Amino acid sequence: MEEQPIKTMKLYSHVDRVFNELRELGVEVNGEGDALRIEGDGDDLQEKILSLRGSYLNYGQRESVTDAAKMMGLFGEDGNSKLVLDVGAGLGQPARAMASLSPDLRILGVELQADQVEVGNKITEVAGFDLDRCKLVAADFLSEDFILPPASADGLVSWLCVLHMGDAGRKKMWERTASFLKPGAKIYIEDFFKLGDKFTDEEITSLREDIYCEAEELPTMEEYIKELEAVGFKDINFDDQTETWTAFVESRFDAWNDAKDRTLRVHNEATFNDLGYFYEAMVKLFQGGNLGGVRLVATFSP
Numbered sequence: 001m002e003e004q005p006i007k008t009m010k011l012y013s014h015v016d017r018v019f020n021e022l023r024e025l026g027v028e029v030n031g032e033g034d035a036l037r038i039e040g041d042g043d044d045l046q047e048k049i050l051s052l053r054g055s056y057l058n059y060g061q062r063e064s065v066t067d068a069a070k071m072m073g074l075f076g077e078d079g080n081s082k083l084v085l086d087v088g089a090g091l092g093q094p095a096r097a098m099a100s101l102s103p104d105l106r107i108l109g110v111e112l113q114a115d116q117v118e119v120g121n122k123i124t125e126v127a128g129f130d131l132d133r134c135k136l137v138a139a140d141f142l143s144e145d146f147i148l149p150p151a152s153a154d155g156l157v158s159w160l161c162v163l164h165m166g167d168a169g170r171k172k173m174w175e176r177t178a179s180f181l182k183p184g185a186k187i188y189i190e191d192f193f194k195l196g197d198k199f200t201d202e203e204i205t206s207l208r209e210d211i212y213c214e215a216e217e218l219p220t221m222e223e224y225i226k227e228l229e230a231v232g233f234k235d236i237n238f239d240d241q242t243e244t245w246t247a248f249v250e251s252r253f254d255a256w257n258d259a260k261d262r263t264l265r266v267h268n269e270a271t272f273n274d275l276g277y278f279y280e281a282m283v284k285l286f287q288g289g290n291l292g293g294v295r296l297v298a299t300f301s302p
Contacts, residue, residue, distance in 0.1 A: 015091075015115060015116065015119065017054065017267050017271055018052070018054075018055065018091060018119065018123070019038075020266045020267050021052050021053050021054060021055070021266065022038065022040070022049075022052070022123070024053075024266060025040070025045075025048050025049070025052070026040065027039070027040035027045075027049075027126065028040060036118070036119065036122060038119075038122045038123060038125075038126045039126065040126050045126070045127065045128065046100070046127045046128045046129075049096070049123065049126065049127040050062065050093075050096060050097055050100060050127070052093070055091065055093040056093050056094065056097075057090060057093075057159070057160065058094060058159035058160055058190055059160075059190070059241070059244070059245045059248045059249070059293065060190065060295070062094075062097050064159075064190065064295070065094045065097040065098050065101075066097075066101065067295075068098070068157055068188040069098055069101050069102075069105075071186070071188060071237075071297045072084075072155045072157075072186040072187075072188055072297065073186065074098075074101075074102065074104075074105060074154070074155060075101060075102065077102050077103060077104050078104060079104065080104060081104055081106055082104055082105055082106065082154040082155065083106045083108065083152060083153045083154050083155075084098065084105055084106070084107050084108070084153065084154060084155040084156065084157060085108055085109075085110065085141075085148075085153050085155070085156040085157070085177075085180065086098075086107055086108065086109040086110065086156075086157050086158065087110050087141045087156065087157075087158040087161055087162075087173070087177075088110070088111065088112075088141075088158055088159065088160070088161025088162075088164075089109025089110060089111045089117075089120070089136050090109075090111060090113075090116050090120070091116050091119060091120040091123065092109050092111075092116075092120035092121070092123065092124055092134070092136050094157070094159055095107040095109040095120075095124075095134055095136065096123075096124055096127060096129060096134055098157070099129055099133055099134035100129075103133075105133070106132070106133050106134070107133070107134045107135070108135060108137065109134075109135065109136040109137070110136075110137055110139050110141045110146065111136055111137070111138060111139075112138070112139075112140055113138070114138040116136075117136040117137065117138040118138075120136045121135060121136050124136070141173065141176060142165070142169055142172045142173060142176060146176075148180050150179055150180070151179075151180070151181065151182045151183070152180060152182070153180045153181050153182065153185060154181075154182060154185050155181075155185050155186055155187065155188070156177050156180070156181065156185070156187045156188075157187070157188045157189070158187075158188075158189050158190070158191070159190045160190055160191065160192075161191075162189060162191045163191050163192040163211070163213045163218065164212050164213055166214050166217045167217045167219075170217075170219070170227065171227060174227055174228055174230075174231045174233075175231055177231075177300075178231040178232050178233075178300060178302070181300040182300075183300060183301060183302060184299065184300065184301065185299070185300050186297060186298065186299050186300070187233070187296075187297070187298050187300070188295075188296070188297050189294070189295075189296040189297075190241075190293070190294070190295050190296075191224075191293075191294055191296065192213065192218055192291055192292065192293060192294075193218055193219055193220060193221055193224055193292045193293075193294050194215075194218040194219060194220045194290070194291075194292065195242060195289065195290055195291060195292030196288075196289050196290030196291075197290075198290070199215040199216075199288075199290045199291075200288065200290070203215060203284075203285060203288055203290060203291070204216070206281050206284065206285060207285065207291075210277075210278060210281040211281070211282075211285070218291075221238055221240075221292075221294070224238065224294070224296070225238060228298055232300055232301060232302035233298040233299065233300055233301070234298070234299055234301040235298060235299045235301070236296065236297075236298040237296065237297045237298070238294055238296050239294060239295040239296065239297075240292060240293070240294060241293040241294060241295050242286065242291075242292045242293050244293075245286060245293040246286040246287065246293075249279065249282040249283050249286055250283055250286075250287075252279055252282075253276070253279040253280055253282075253283050256272075256275065256276055256279050257276065260272060
């Protein structure tokens, strides 16, 4: 799979930073590519990996994964296996966190970036998860080449991924989602939406170049809900998280600058500068008042 344009986002550069954080836990990381080896042990290694610094790219962090499982009715055990799709799974940290909540859950993470999939699956195995229960695949969820049996999934989650798809891609996302879900299954989506009347030229440029997101193609709340209703979703709970996420990105940027010495020790100056640039861009966008954040839950009821 060829390198994806989304790699222009500084958030997705320096993938090796996860290796450095694993080494801080005492995990051995050697080689690269097909020869990459990640090895570790210890009774608390899984919990350490699930708490790995900087590993959750969603704003709610690990807590929102637990929230998602509860809102979707997937929390707890009843002995029935449940398949949950994670679209835009990245290195798989939310997928692993969800798999840890119940042995009934099987998580299939779909991710465009093949390098993230390769590394993510190796981290999953080191953390003690069976790939039959929590696995990433390198694929385009929107492509007809990604195939699942109709009505085979018990739920779908996506954290800050749909915003990259644009109008056509987002509508295709909902159509594909509807084709894979069982009736009564729920989705949990964290995403951006258009909050203000109009983005400034500076915001349009930043969203396009820094976030890989076309500002003019972000939906309003009303448009978002209408798109989901059109493919059979009901009981749509559109929870505006803008204020909470603005506080989060402000705190994240401040904490990143405060931890500069540690970042330089564990990583390098390029990592500090590039992630700092991205974190500051998100602060400016949310403070501008035109970008909104949503936590959405809906039930597929065709």
